[in-house]
Amino acid sequence: MKQYLLLGQTLSFSGNPLLAPWENVTHHNSAGGVLITGDRITAVDNADTQKRAHPDATIVDYGDALIHAGFVDAHMHYPQTRMIASWGKQLIDWLNTYTFPEESRFGDRAYADAVAADTLDLALAHGTTTLTSFCTIHPESVDAFFGAAAQRNMAVVAGKTCMDRNAPDTLVDTVKSAYDDSKALLEKWHGKGRATYAITPRFSPTSTPDQLQTLGDLWAENPDCLMQTHLSEQLPEIAWVKDLYPTSRDYLDTYETHGLLGAKGLYGHSIYLEPREIDRLAEVGAAVVHCPTSNTFIGSGLCDVLGLARAGVAMGLATDTGGGSSFSMLRTMAAAYEIGQLR
Incomplete structure (x- = not known):
């Protein structure tokens, strides 16, 4: 199998x-080597060590450039690409004014x-x-995204966003269609090539308890899938959740009660977590996803990344395009640093 040795x-x-x-x-290795065998990274070591071990590998010398693995954007909305940087609103008004029409x-x-x-070409360019x-x-929309990713041999995670209330008529499904559509799309795409399906309730305010429950049931039937949603992004949102779910202990409980808390769960934002929520996320091995450019652009708040890490909560980093203002994960990392300084 053909081998390439990248130097840098x-x-x-x-x-x-x-x-x-x-x-x-x-x-940091100023004279590193990355061995590619076929289409896989198979070794990372000192350049001279790699040359001796793989004398027949084709050398690609990048000089003093930094060779880095591709970035992972752990939470974004590809349908919002054309409305990125829509300004002047916070979460609920921003959804109603810009997001839902698009x-x-x-x-x-x-x-x-x-x-x-x-979207995928912009991501690759960054x-x-x-x-x-x-x-x-x-x-x-799901077929379009997975199909475009397959054409580019990209690893992607995605799912049909489910909402059966508090959204325009053009964006509302039902308990039954949420389950049926998600199940059909899951069976079509999950594990095919580099595609992973994520069961996707948008967030508790736009799903009835019955819809959350049927999606929890679907996840229980397909535990190798991921589940993605939003959690505790803004204070008015949390107050809304309390009104809609008056018997729930906290925001996370609206998911937990309906089978939507687990080790393969991804919970975007998670800025204003209660101690019980932090403990439960850590206990089950679920992950929160930090979206720093979005959290500043639409005025959400400053996520306690260090506190969550010390509590044992797994974390990802994300652009949250288009609430986030950039496709660049480098810019996203800079924003994460800035938020860390502000905290």
Whole structure:
């Protein structure tokens, strides 16, 4: 099998720099080598060591450039690509003013195909090779995204966004269609090539308890899938959840009660968590996803990343396009640093 040896600077980590002294777990090699066998990275080591071990590998010398794995964007909305940086609103008004009208267009497969292609090409141009995306309620939007990713051999996670209340008529499904559509799309795409399906209730305010329960049932039937949603993004949202779910202990409980809390769960934002919520997320091995450019752009707040790490909660990092204002994971990392400083 053909081998390539990429030469340049490399950066690697042997631990979590949020939990250990960064200088002990961060490793920079100014003369590194990355071995590619077929289409897989098979070794990362010193360049001279690699050359001796693989004398027949084709050398690709990048000089002093940094060779880095592709970035992973753990939470974004590809249907919001064309409304990125829509300004002047916070979450609920922002959804009603900008997001829902745009997402209503994704029943048109040609439109969905065009936006999916634009999104993935923009991601690749910024060094992002893996995306976890919400689609819309339209199955066409899911087929468009997975199809575009397959054409580019990209690893992606996505799912039909389910909403059966508190959304425009053009974006509301039902308990039954949420289950049936999600199940059909899951069977069509999950595990095919580099595709992973995520069962996707948008968030508790736009799903009835019955819809959350049927999606929880679907997850129990397909536990190898992921589940993605939103959690505790803004204070007015949390107050709304309390009104809609008056018997729930907290926001996370609206998911937990309906089978939507688990180790393969991804909970976007998670800024204003109660102690019980933090403990439960850590206990089950669920992950929160930090979206720093979105959290500042639409005025959500400053996520306690260090506190969550110390509590044992797994975390991802994400652009949250288009609430987030950039496709660049480097810009997203800079924003995460800035929020850490502000906290």
